[in-house]
Amino acid sequence: MSDNAASLPIRLHHDVFGRLVVTLANGESHVGVAPVRAFPFSAADQWISLCDESGHEVLCLTDVAELDTRTRDQLAAELARREFVPIIQHIQRVVEGGVASQWFVTTDRGDTNFSLPSEDNIRRMGSDGALLIDSHGIRFRIISVPQLDAHSRRILRQYL
Amino acid sequence: MAATRVPHAEHKKTTLTESDPTCNQLPEPLRESVQALLAPGESLRAVFQPDLDDRLHFCEGLVVLTDRRLLSKEGPDAEVRSWPLHQVKRLQAHDRGGLGTLEALGSTERLHCWYLTVGRASAAGDMVDAFDRLAAGHGSAKPDQDDELTVPEGEKPTAPVNLRSLFRLFRFARAHSTALTIGLLLTLGSTAAGLVPPYLTWPLVDKVLEPFQDHVKQVHSSTGIKDTEARLRSIDQERVTGFRRVGFYLVAFAAAALLAWALGWVQGWVLAWVSERISADLRNTTYAHLQTLSLDYFGTKRTGDLVARISSDTDRICNFLSDTLVDFVADVLMIVGTAAVLISIDPILAAATLCTFPIIAWLTVHLRDRMTNGFLHGGRAWAEMTSLLADTIPGIRVVKAFAQEKREIERFRAANLRIIGANDRVNRVWTFFWPAVAFLTQIGLLVVWVVGAWEVFNSRVTVGVLVAFLAYIGRFYSRLEALSRMVTSTQKAAASSQRLFEILDRPPGVPEPAHPVRLEKIRGAIELRNASFRFGSRQVIDGVSLQVTPGEMIGLVGTTGAGKSTLVNLVCRFYDVSDGAVWVDGTDIRSFPIAEYRRHIGIVLQDPFLFWGTIAENIAYGKPSATRAEIVAAARAARAHEFILQLSDGYDSMVGERGHTLSGGERQRISIARALLIDPSILILDEATSSVDTQTEREIQEALDNLVRGRTTIAIAHRLSTLRKADRLVVLEHGRVIEVGQHADLLAAGGRYAQLYQAQMQLGQELGSPEPPRALPPPLPERDGGEA
Numbered sequence: 005m006s007d008n009a010a011s012l013p014i015r016l017h018h019d020v021f022g023r024l025v026v027t028l029a030n031g032e033s034h035v036g037v038a039p040v041r042a043f044p045f046s047a048a049d050q051w052i053s054l055c056d057e058s059g060h061e062v063l064c065l066t067d068v069a070e071l072d073t074r075t076r077d078q079l080a081a082e083l084a085r086r087e088f089v090p091i092i093q094h095i096q097r098v099v100e101g102g103v104a105s106q107w108f109v110t111t112d113r114g115d116t117n118f119s120l121p122s123e124d125n126i127r128r129m130g131s132d133g134a135l136l137i138d139s140h141g142i143r144f145r146i147i148s149v150p151q152l153d154a155h156s157r158r159i160l161r162q163y164l
Numbered sequence: 165m166a167a168t169r170v171p172h173a174e175h176k177k178t179t180l181t182e183s184d185p186t187c188n189q190l191p192e193p194l195r196e197s198v199q200a201l202l203a204p205g206e207s208l209r210a211v212f213q214p215d216l217d218d219r220l221h222f223c224e225g226l227v228v229l230t231d232r233r234l235l236s237k238e239g240p241d242a243e244v245r246s247w248p249l250h251q252v253k254r255l256q257a258h259d260r261g262g263l264g265t266l267e268a269l270g271s272t273e274r275l276h277c278w279y280l281t282v283g284r285a286s287a288a289g290d291m292v293d294a295f296d297r298l299a300a301g302h303g304s305a306k307p308d309q310d311d312e313l314t315v316p317e318g319e320k321p322t323a324p325v326n327l328r329s330l331f332r333l334f335r336f337a338r339a340h341s342t343a344l345t346i347g348l349l350l351t352l353g354s355t356a357a358g359l360v361p362p363y364l365t366w367p368l369v370d371k372v373l374e375p376f377q378d379h380v381k382q383v384h385s386s387t388g389i390k391d392t393e394a395r396l397r398s399i400d401q402e403r404v405t406g407f408r409r410v411g412f413y414l415v416a417f418a419a420a421a422l423l424a425w426a427l428g429w430v431q432g433w434v435l436a437w438v439s440e441r442i443s444a445d446l447r448n449t450t451y452a453h454l455q456t457l458s459l460d461y462f463g464t465k466r467t468g469d470l471v472a473r474i475s476s477d478t479d480r481i482c483n484f485l486s487d488t489l490v491d492f493v494a495d496v497l498m499i500v501g502t503a504a505v506l507i508s509i510d511p512i513l514a515a516a517t518l519c520t521f522p523i524i525a526w527l528t529v530h531l532r533d534r535m536t537n538g539f540l541h542g543g544r545a546w547a548e549m550t551s552l553l554a555d556t557i558p559g560i561r562v563v564k565a566f567a568q569e570k571r572e573i574e575r576f577r578a579a580n581l582r583i584i585g586a587n588d589r590v591n592r593v594w595t596f597f598w599p600a601v602a603f604l605t606q607i608g609l610l611v612v613w614v615v616g617a618w619e620v621f622n623s624r625v626t627v628g629v630l631v632a633f634l635a636y637i638g639r640f641y642s643r644l645e646a647l648s649r650m651v652t653s654t655q656k657a658a659a660s661s662q663r664l665f666e667i668l669d670r671p672p673g674v675p676e677p678a679h680p681v682r683l684e685k686i687r688g689a690i691e692l693r694n695a696s697f698r699f700g701s702r703q704v705i706d707g708v709s710l711q712v713t714p715g716e717m718i719g720l721v722g723t724t725g726a727g728k729s730t731l732v733n734l735v736c737r738f739y740d741v742s743d744g745a746v747w748v749d750g751t752d753i754r755s756f757p758i759a760e761y762r763r764h765i766g767i768v769l770q771d772p773f774l775f776w777g778t779i780a781e782n783i784a785y786g787k788p789s790a791t792r793a794e795i796v797a798a799a800r801a802a803r804a805h806e807f808i809l810q811l812s813d814g815y816d817s818m819v820g821e822r823g824h825t826l827s828g829g830e831r832q833r834i835s836i837a838r839a840l841l842i843d844p845s846i847l848i849l850d851e852a853t854s855s856v857d858t859q860t861e862r863e864i865q866e867a868l869d870n871l872v873r874g875r876t877t878i879a880i881a882h883r884l885s886t887l888r889k890a891d892r893l894v895v896l897e898h899g900r901v902i903e904v905g906q907h908a909d910l911l912a913a914g915g916r917y918a919q920l921y922q923a924q925m926q927l928g929q930e931l932g933s934p935e936p937p938r939a940l941p942p943p944l945p946e947r948d949g950g951e952a
Contacts (some may be wrong), residue, residue: 043780046816055810
């Protein structure tokens with residue numbers, strides 16, 4: 005669990021059950037670990053923790069840049085498989101309905117619509133990003149509000 | 165017996181000077197009546213004014229303590245009673261339910277009892293102290309400067325609502341004086357430009373239209389010009405020259421109007437800009453000042469009321485500054501300018517125009533105070549309603565648990581009813597006021613017509629003058645009416661600024677030192693030297709002396725209300741001691757800059773408060789510049805890291821106002837991480853584990869053990885088992901230290917601590933466990949959302 009372990013070689017592979025196995029520098033291996041970003045928004049590529057099935061931290065990688073390319077790619081692929089945060093690219097329309105509002109959007113994962121329970125579920129992130137959390141807890145990100153098209157910005161302005 | 169019993173330490177009033185004659189410090193009327201009571205050579209020790217007689221009717225009495233006697237005079241005409249000091253064994257003060265008593269006790273009987281309202285209870289306490297000091301032989305009982313030898317606060321007449329508080333806003337205007345001056349100049353310009361158009365009607369009528377009409381009449385009636393064509397030609401010629409002049413006047417007319425509009429626009433924008441900044445300054449200043457006020461101020465104020473003051477009251481002031489004030493200046497200028505022009509044209513007509521003005525002015529002044537009071541009431545009623553919201557929304561779980569929704573709705577309705585009541589009263593006044601002013605302006609118009617017609621008939625003025633007058637009057641009266649309407653918003657703003665200055669005028673709870681002692685690093689040697697603290701008339705901490713060496717852990721033990729929390733509040737300097745001192749590293753903590761001192765103190769409270777923000781922000785609250793590595797390290801040490809990783813957004817997860825998405829144990833561990841991050845030399849644990857079950861307590865305890873290591877720690881706990889690591893236990897009772905020692909020694913001594921411990925053990929055994937009841941231990945810290 006020591007921090008400098010990150011600079012040491014670690015290896016990742018999947019076992020026959022599809023579980024992720026990490027082998028630490030000292031030869032110890034842990035089966036069924038899951039990579040977790042400690043700061044998914046503010047520092048996505050730093051502080052990635054590998055936790056075992058019961059939630060205990062096995063290893064904390066302070067910076068993925070310290071890993072060799074292969075492991076880094078494996079880790080990125082594993083994270084991509086676990087994380088579902090669609091990025092909103094265009095807002096088609098928003099239908100207000102009483103308390104919740106229905107959002108029709110185009111994301112990097114295709115068109116979708118979701119229901120936003122209240123205005124509190126939109127929050128600013130960083131200087132110009134935004135995060136929308138729908139009624140099921142799914143997170144939708146907007147990387148940069150100013151870079152959205154005019155139509156989407158006009159809609160967002162009522163909420164942010 | 166290793167446990168030591170600490171004797172009640174002797175008072176050392178080093179701040180008092182022996183020779184200072186107290187009499188001179190009394191306010192004028194009181195001084196005379198006190199001096200009348202004294203015998204020659206007798207010196208005054210203390211004065212107290214009870215405000216009730218023995219039938220509990222209000223009555224200003226007088227109790228005087230001298231070096232020889234205790235004197236009493238109940239009411240101005242009552243006889244003076246006196247007791248020589250040797251008769252009086254003790255003075256004691258009590259208060260309960262708003263009523264207080266001060267009793268003088270002899271050795272066999274009660275000599276006298278005075279009654280007072282609770283507002284004077286602390287003054288009564290001072291009297292008791294003065295007596296005790298006198299009895300103890302420490303002759304001088306000169307009260308502290310700010311103590312109640314001055315007239316108690318209830319006595320001071322509350323300042324009547326007036327516009328004075330509005331003038332105090334100038335303090336905030338000064339920073340923007342340039343913009344304000346520009347705005348004012350623009351106002352002047354636009355007002356002047358606005359006065360031009362009606363003035364032009366005069367020459368338009370008298371020099372163009374009337375001469376033309378006369379000419380036409382002349383041509384028609386003259387016999388000199390025979391043929392019709394010549395007549396028509398002459399009229400046409402006149403018409404052409406007339407048109408040219410009309411054109412000139414009308415262009416000037418339009419230009420003046422255009423100028424007035426443009427200037428008015430710029431002026432409006434400039435002043436709105438300034439007022440927005442002034443009201444932001446006002447909000448900032450008020451909030452910043454609020455932060456310096458002591459904890460007991462917040463204890464006595466309702467949150468909603470404070471919120472209302474900072475939000476809606478500043479908003480009203482902003483409205484006043486941007487709209488009303490500008491309009492006011494413009495209107496006054498317009499009225500004065502118009503009056504000047506009118507008088508210059510024709511004094512008699514001007515006098516007729518202005519005749520209703522005094523009536524309007526009188527009406528305004530007369531109703532003004534009534535309106536301000538009304539608005540003040542309205543503001544208070546409004547604050548009461550917001551307080552209700554601020555109360556019940558955070559407490560919604562309690563409301564629902566006790567099924568009191570209906571009652572809360574009723575309470576809210578009642579608060580709204582009070583708003584209606586207060587507003588109805590003031591509405592009645594201004595609804596009368598405005599139409600009355602409108603009516604008076606109509607009367608004024610009538611008077612001008614009458615006088616004007618009479619003057620035209622008598623050829624004293626031309627029709628042009630009358631037309632110009634009527635054009636001016638329309639303006640004049642509409643301005644006047646607007647001015648009277650302004651009274652409303654002016655009075656609203658006055659009431660609002662008064663409410664704001666009520667906050668701003670309050671002195672900070674703990675004053676910053678005049679000559680601060682810098683501190684870089686503190687070792688954490690704490691020494692309480694005969695520290696006392698009084699809350700009203702209640703002596704919460706009574707002469708506590710205690711030395712804590714750096715790195716030592718002290719466990720504070722005692723029943724509820726023994727003064728444990730107050731003692732740590734004194735160490736944190738949330739309050740200042742009323743007597744004695746708290747020293748850290750050999751310096752009185754009052755000489756450290758407050759913020760710098762508190763930076764070295766970490767506090768973990770019973771109910772950890774998490775702010776609206778991410779978990780990382782909450783952990784880094786005491787040190788916003790902390791790196792992620794520091795945050796993670798603190799969270800790890802506080803045993804919070806792993807559960808944070810399980811949250812969907814990790815350290816970037818938002819936690820609500822009261823951290824409702826986390827369980828009690830989780831929030832507590834975040835607050836421990838928060839305390840760890842600032843790496844404090846002194847650590848305060850105020851019932852840090854008492855709100856969680858024993859399973860969670862174990863987890864927290866591990867986190868706490870990390871936290872305590874190497875720091876001077878003062879821990880308060882009801883569960884004595886949580887203090888097992890303490891180096892020394894200090895047992896408090898009624899604000900005094902009664903036992904100090906280690907667990908085993910105290911137990912062996914069989915004192916108060918042993919009793920407390922036995923009681924807890926017994927309770928544990930009765931419930932079939934060596935420890936207090938344990939909730940079903942969850943395998944992991946539960947994350948059930950809101951079960952906190």
